Amino acid sequence: MYLLGCDIGSSSVKASIVDQQTGLTISSDFYPKDEASMIAIKPGWAEQNPDDWWEYLKSAIKGAIGKVNIQGEDIKAIGISYQMHGLVLVGKKMQVLRPSIIWCDSRAVPYGERAFNSIGNDFCLSHLLNSPGNFTAAKLAWVKDNEPALFDDIYKFMLPGDFIAMRMTGDIVTTVSGLSEGIFWDFKENKVSGELMDYFGFPMDTVPDICPTFNKQGELLESVAKELGMKKGTPVTYRAGDQPNNALSLNVLNPGEIAATAGTSGVVYGVNDKVNYDTLSRVNTFAHVNHTAEQTRLGVLLCINGVGILNSWIKRNVAPEGISYDELNEIAAKIPIGSQGLSILPFGNGAERMLQNKETECSVHGLNFNIHDKKHVARAAQEGIVFAFKYGMDVMNDMGIDIRVIRAGNANMFLSPVFRDALAGVTGAVIELYDTNGAVGAAKGAGIGAGIYSSASEAFASLKKIDIIEPDGLKADAYCGAFEIWKERLMQTLKYNYQY
Secondary structure, eight states, X not given: OEEEEEEEOSSOEEEEEEETTTXXXXXXXXXXXXXXXXXXXXXXXXXXXXXXXHHHHHHHHHHHHHTSSOOGGGEEEEEEEEOTTOBEXXXXXXXXOSOEEOTTOOTTHHHHHHHHHHHOHHHIIIIISSOOTTSHHHHHHHHHHHOHHHHHTOSEEEOHHHHHHHHHHSOOEEOHHHHHHTTOEETTTTEEOHHHHHHHTOOGGGSOEEOOSEEEEEEOOHHHHHHHTOOTTOEEEEEEEHXXXXXXXXXXXXXXXEEEEESSSEEEEEEESSOOOOTTOSSEEEEOTTOOSSSOOEEEEEEESSSHHHHHHXXXXXXXXXXXXXXXXXXXXXXXXXXXXXXXXXXXSSOBGGGTTBOOOOEEESXXXXXXXXXXXXXXXXXXXXXXXXXXXXXHHHTTOOOOEEEEESOGGGGOHHHHHHHHHHHOOEEEEESOOHHHHHHHHHHHHTTSSSSHHHHTTTOOEEXXXXXXXXXXXXXXXXXXXXXXXXXHHHHHXXXX
């Protein structure tokens, strides 16, 4: 038997097939082969067409099945991971009403801030565990205010993973974890927040029905099964946002465990068993995949928008033409810790939650024409990303999350020795790298939801640790000193940009 995992990202959509018995990935594919485009009509906006995700996914699934000698009907369950905080709107015929406003779109910040003040800071933090901020609810409020005719046509609002499941099964359902990431869930009342829905004027019947994260959530439609070469009725048995799912893929389910990613954006995700929140909403708290009313499991999420996207910008626009990422890392490694006084603030990909939804933009500090060259810029970019991680992790530490071990997939920025060593050096944490990804995690989540695995421990027994990066005590002072310089420059930038 096999399990299918689908990962709906903003850069590409991936499908992986996992052998249920061995736990090994036998095939994967992704589309588009070039990075998926975003619609950015105005600065700070970011949209994608949900129907494009569906077309990409069908191509990825057919590609993955076509690479191996299996029958599609041997796939016994489907799991879905998806980019968090997006907004998908459909009408009564399940037609998409407008492009999805995705995670890095910052137009809704004022709507979230007004709601935070009007509903009440204390209520939002104690019931919703977050400010409405720039999350899905605030994005829906922007649509209501700016596109009222379209708002009146809304049958259901959804998250990206809910949309993909709808396309597969014809059913419109969501999860508590999903509603919490949209800031719709009241943790004290254990239901959709009536106060938030009333404040924004959202009809309660636009909320999809709620299903468990792990369980049967619908069955593959005959028309879809025929197109994909799979069996009608194959169940969808798991869905989660990409960061809770990444934590699942690393078997991070218990209090004190930490998962991290460093792709286009960067995330540190820690599990907490106590209801807690950051009073400034610089980090955010959502229901983890194994959260229930009886067992508190909350994911504390630090998100940094400007991570791998800065490194890729450096590669395209600053580094020698045609250079690979490995070669870029080698160039950066030639420069000493601290980049000889050069600092880069990596915040050029929209409003940053950990900076209280401020848009500082990316900036370079301490540039000396007589000292610095492309190699310094390459290293300063990676160090700037690491220092942004450290800045946010200090907030998590203040919430009582002691970060001693960081688990991550061996991918993206974690492939860079400069990045890994700097992160271990400035935080003092051990980094463990594993051979996994979001689509594989979704496939194993499907196995748990279908009852094929009796527990997460069984599902992830085959999880392979491939490297350990220990902090180098001899370099700690240099990294911490460079971080303090970087932090001071960040504080100066924030003060200058927002002093009025």
